[in-house]
Amino acid sequence: MSESPIKKIQATGMMRKLMTEHFLELDAAANSSASDRPLIAWCTSVGPAELLRSFGFLVYFPENHGAVLGSSRVAADLIPAANARGYSPDICSYLTSDVGSYLKQQTPLMKAFGMKGVPRADVLVYNTNQCRDVQDWLAFYQREWGVPLIGIDTQRGLGEITADHLDGLIAQHKSLIPTLAEVSGRKFDLDRLKEVVASSYRCTLLWKRVLELAAHQPSPISFFDCTIHMGPAVVLRGTPAAEEYYPVLIKELEQRIADGIAAVDGEKLRYYWEGMPVWGKLRDHAEQFAGQHACVVASTYCNSWVFEAMGLDDPFEAMARSYTELFIVRGEDWKEDYLKAKFADYGIDGIIYHDAKTCPNNSNCRYGMPQRMTRATGVPYVTINGDLNDLRMYSEEQARTQFEALAEQIEESR
Amino acid sequence: MSGSFYCGVDIGASATKLVLLAADGQVLARALSHSGVDYRGTARKCLDQARELAGVAGEPDGTVATGYGRSNVDFAAATRTEIHCHGAGCYHQARQAVSIIDIGGQDNKVIHLDDAGKRIEFKMNRKCAAGTGAFIEEIALRLNLDVGELDGLADSTNEPVRLGSFCTVFAKTEILSHLRSGAPVAGIVRGAFVSVVDRIIEMDPLDGVVMATGGVVAHNPVIVEILQARLGRDVIVPEAPQFTGALGAALTARKLASA
Ligand code: SF4
Numbered sequence: 297m298s299e300s301p302i303k304k305i306q307a308t309g310m311m312r313k314l315m316t317e318h319f320l321e322l323d324a325a326a327n328s329s330a331s332d333r334p335l336i337a338w339c340t341s342v343g344p345a346e347l348l349r350s351f352g353f354l355v356y357f358p359e360n361h362g363a364v365l366g367s368s369r370v371a372a373d374l375i376p377a378a379n380a381r382g383y384s385p386d387i388c389s390y391l392t393s394d395v396g397s398y399l400k401q402q403t404p405l406m407k408a409f410g411m412k413g414v415p416r417a418d419v420l421v422y423n424t425n426q427c428r429d430v431q432d433w434l435a436f437y438q439r440e441w442g443v444p445l446i447g448i449d450t451q452r453g454l455g456e457i458t459a460d461h462l463d464g465l466i467a468q469h470k471s472l473i474p475t476l477a478e479v480s481g482r483k484f485d486l487d488r489l490k491e492v493v494a495s496s497y498r499c500t501l502l503w504k505r506v507l508e509l510a511a512h513q514p515s516p517i518s519f520f521d522c523t524i525h526m527g528p529a530v531v532l533r534g535t536p537a538a539e540e541y542y543p544v545l546i547k548e549l550e551q552r553i554a555d556g557i558a559a560v561d562g563e564k565l566r567y568y569w570e571g572m573p574v575w576g577k578l579r580d581h582a583e584q585f586a587g588q589h590a591c592v593v594a595s596t597y598c599n600s601w602v603f604e605a606m607g608l609d610d611p612f613e614a615m616a617r618s619y620t621e622l623f624i625v626r627g628e629d630w631k632e633d634y635l636k637a638k639f640a641d642y643g644i645d646g647i648i649y650h651d652a653k654t655c656p657n658n659s660n661c662r663y664g665m666p667q668r669m670t671r672a673t674g675v676p677y678v679t680i681n682g683d684l685n686d687l688r689m690y691s692e693e694q695a696r697t698q699f700e701a702l703a704e705q706i707e708e709s710r
Numbered sequence: 711m712s713g714s715f716y717c718g719v720d721i722g723a724s725a726t727k728l729v730l731l732a733a734d735g736q737v738l739a740r741a742l743s744h745s746g747v748d749y750r751g752t753a754r755k756c757l758d759q760a761r762e763l764a765g766v767a768g769e770p771d772g773t774v775a776t777g778y779g780r781s782n783v784d785f786a787a788a789t790r791t792e793i794h795c796h797g798a799g800c801y802h803q804a805r806q807a808v809s810i811i812d813i814g815g816q817d818n819k820v821i822h823l824d825d826a827g828k829r830i831e832f833k834m835n836r837k838c839a840a841g842t843g844a845f846i847e848e849i850a851l852r853l854n855l856d857v858g859e860l861d862g863l864a865d866s867t868n869e870p871v872r873l874g875s876f877c878t879v880f881a882k883t884e885i886l887s888h889l890r891s892g893a894p895v896a897g898i899v900r901g902a903f904v905s906v907v908d909r910i911i912e913m914d915p916l917d918g919v920v921m922a923t924g925g926v927v928a929h930n931p932v933i934v935e936i937l938q939a940r941l942g943r944d945v946i947v948p949e950a951p952q953f954t955g956a957l958g959a960a961l962t963a964r965k966l967a968s969a
Contacts, residue, residue: 701794
């Protein structure tokens with residue numbers, strides 16, 4: 297058998313260690329009977345994690361678990377259990393695989409980290425900035441466990457973000473405080489919140505640096521690597537662990553650049569991935585592209601995980617702005633301008649739009665964007681049909697043909 | 711005959727098509743077979759058949775394979791996607807900017823080429839088989855007809871029984887209810903053809919000169935008539951439309967050999 301063309305990033309070992317510590321800390325807290333055990337807050341991925349940490353909560357991100365279920369390819373066994381309870385196969389497959397995992401009491405976290413199961417929440421906190429599904433998702437657990445469900449309702453499709461938007465969002469963030477204080481038994485501590493927000497900001501700058509390194513030709517890191525290595529920026533942001541990790545990764549990538557080592561040998565094509573990863577096919581996709589000497593160097597999914605407003609003085613404004621400035625929250629014109637800038641920054645030759653059946657929120661190809669973008673930039677595209685977790689929605693052969701045809705088209709036009 | 715010849719083989723989901731091409735671009739022979747499960751063996755069988763028809767011996771001077779089974783052809787020096795090969799095969803005959811519709815056994819494609827034959831854009835249908843050859847086969851099965859009978863039946867009426875459903879399985883259920891209510895079989899078949907055209911029209915605005923290729927078009931000219939009526943202009947069907955991909959592959963083999 298031929299050797300995999302995927303190059304291992306050495307820092308992965310350190311990342312796994314930090315992630316393991318994170319999960320084991322959650323597991324210990326969830327299974328402790330001590331009266332002073334740390335409490336657990338479930339938070340949607342772009343929810344107010346900093347505020348939760350400032351109250352001393354350990355933060356667990358159910359979407360991270362969704363991605364674990366997808367990449368370990370167990371989602372298809374779990375989704376039907378949620379479907380049978382009335383959760384449609386057409387809604388978010390993170391939600392349905394996670395609820396299925398709960399119903400069947402099966403999670404790869406047990407084997408991967410030796411956990412007893414998914415850590416039960418003491419409070420559930422969402423932000424609808426990304427979609428409505430997150431609220432319904434956490435509401436399932438609220439009904440199961442009878443714990444408080446609180447959240448922030450963000451308007452979507454925004455162009456400019458105005459003071460009115462922000463005022464409302466700041467007020468919503470503040471309105472979470474009484475419940476968090478009650479559940480945690482602690483008083484709100486502004487200084488502590490400032491510290492956590494500042495830590496999140498430092499993490500963001502480090503992650504941004506990782507992404508910027510991919511603009512180098514050839515790129516030292518691919519989208520497929522980034523989907524894994526963004527883990528600490530998602531689940532450990534606001535903690536020292538994230539700040540500890542990224543300098544190590546950055547150093548390795550800078551060394552790769554200095555040594556002329558590329559993520560994909562003989563990089564000839566540079567792609568942008570628009571939409572969710574197909575988690576169960578990450579490796580296959582990485583290998584297919586590497587086989588064509590194509591490197592997916594940038595993506596909306598990984599590149600929009602940069603919260604520069606975390607550097608603002610007022611921590612509430614920092615969170616409100618950071619979690620509203622996101623790509624997924626913005627209007628079509630804003631998104632197209634963002635993409636044009638990324639195509640230029642990264643020297644993009646082709647775009648892959650992933651139309652994920654169960655996530656319209658991250659499938660930006662549904663309102664004519666690919667056609668408009670290609671008209672405006674001349675960069676060719678393909679749209680693949682698939683899903684983040686539900687591989688029953690994915691056609692291997694069709695995607696393979698489309699990837700090959702895109703490479704042919706670009707090479708013919710050179 | 712002696713001298714150089716080139717081979718293009720298109721292993722599709724249901725049929726394998728093979729074209730042998732002379733160095734001057736003349737088609738020497740075509741061969742067709744069910745793809746079956748042994749793609750490699752089927753490709754070989756088609757090559758033997760075509761060599762016999764063309765009266766040539768020996769191995770081709772170059773072979774390119776395309777279609778779903780493209781990586782299974784042991785005598786092919788290179789592979790290209792169906793999208794590339796249908797483009798090359800059509801441009802060889804069109805020599806102008808063209809929008810190509812390929813209705814295949816498993817999927818539909820729309821390919822846009824510019825004046826120089828370079829591909830500008832392509833699209834594939836969503837992964838569902840609605841509107842493809844597989845859809846037509848299913849409909850024939852439900853109506854207890856041979857697929858070869860469909861075109862004649864569709865041609866015998868101007869009154870299609872419209873099938874409202876997008877989904878092949880639902881369309882079959884719909885057919886049951888039409889049959890129960892006494893709808894004529896010919897009208898149902900024409901309705902199924904209209905539904906194939908609907909799926910194509912949904913994929914792309916189909917501007918400019920339009921060509922249609924693929925086995926479904928080859929065997930069911932009525933589909934092209936319906937398409938023309940819907941577009942309000944002519945649709946060009948290349949010679950031997952089922953072999954367009956194989957022709958494009960053979961042309962690519964010739965080009966690679968001269969590079
Ligand atoms: S944004 Fe999409 S993938 Fe994420 S939780 Fe919402 S529906 Fe699911």
